[in-house]
Amino acid sequence: MAHLQIALNGDSTHPAMPRTPDEIARDAAECVAAGATLLHLHAFDDDGRESLEPVHVGRMLTAVRASCPGIPLNVTTFAEIEPDPRRRLELVSGWTELPDLISANQGEDGIDDLSALLVSRGVAIEACVLSVADAERFVAIGGWDRFERLVIEAMDPDPETALGLIADMEAVVARAGVGLEQLEHGLGAGTWAVVERAARLGKGIRVGLEDVGTLPDGSVAASNAELAVAAKRLVPAE
Template sequence: AMARDGAACVAAGAAELHVHARGLDGRESLAPEAIDRTILALRRACPGTLIGVSTGAWIENDDERTLAAIAGWSELPDYASVNLSEKAAPEVMERLRQRGIGIEAGLASVTDAERLVSIDHGSQVLRILIEISEQSLDAAWEVSDGIATVLDRAGMRRAVLLHGADVTVWPFVHRAAERNWSTRVGLEDGKQLPDGTTASGNAALTAAAVAIFRAGRCFIS
């Protein structure tokens, strides 16, 4: 089902796929059997498409289990998102680096940005993911701009992906297009299309974002 949905999103214009693999019980999982099966299916369905996964601490609920799982992957994603708000972020980033997997550094606050700069992993970061949970647009703009300021001051020049949720999804898509950043949309983050109607699926959300980006050069995932 994930492979079919991924193929539909690519057909709608997605340049990448960000997925949360699941075990046979339907729960999110980083276990090799879940990741390997998912990545292999997506590679077959969407050849040539970049594929990323989450490493969120909530998935395994145990830092050592997370690190062991990454070490056991056979079908490697192109990149993995790491939340800098999580305690084991440096160790997870190092394990990904050892496996040759690109790192998408997830920043939800100015504190996260300062932590990324302080641990000096910039050389191995593929992209910065500015992922804001605030539902007040003014607050969301303040946080995202604050993150960008910290990175600029540190001289950390990386591609940026601006990712909103619910209220901020479409304002962030527009902001990303204006700044020539990447963006990300999907049912995980919001089910409404720009006109307020409920999307039929991830492909419909992708198509709506692509329409906004049509004149730009950014990527939708």
């Protein structure tokens, strides 16, 4: 099954991006109704800042699980939210409401310890590579069967450059014989070029207001659900 993941929120200024637990839960339900099969989430504190604090992550997960029963929920562990690896590990170790998965950026300090902690608590891991160097590190470490899937991310908004980055990262993991399910996404204007190609190749795709605020025709998206509808059209029918 080629998944459609929606990244509802994060480092974005789009006015429709949800921040509170109730906003995220409503938005998530609309995305699932539009065809999303996975949800990628960031929690925010009461001042609207991204947070890994257990209380904020827990409130968000509780709200979204109530609105989207049975949908796997993925929570970010992005180092930019908490740059100190020891403090990040401390915060995540305090989570009492656990996500189904986390996104683990392979180039970040401390990510292996963080992933091992969560695996020990039954949380699955998406291994995320954002550069050729990340992909090379990932294949060198091995033990790929401990991951749920591999997420290949082209973080350059230029469509042509993004496609080149995706192809280069794919080549690294293909040469190594990595057999994990793959999901791909881009950033800004590069998003739709990346996901259109990935969908043609039968890979999972991700869109959402964390990544892109426009539709394939360049018009401004009104919501995450509108992005989900556009992306769903790209996913081959089962």
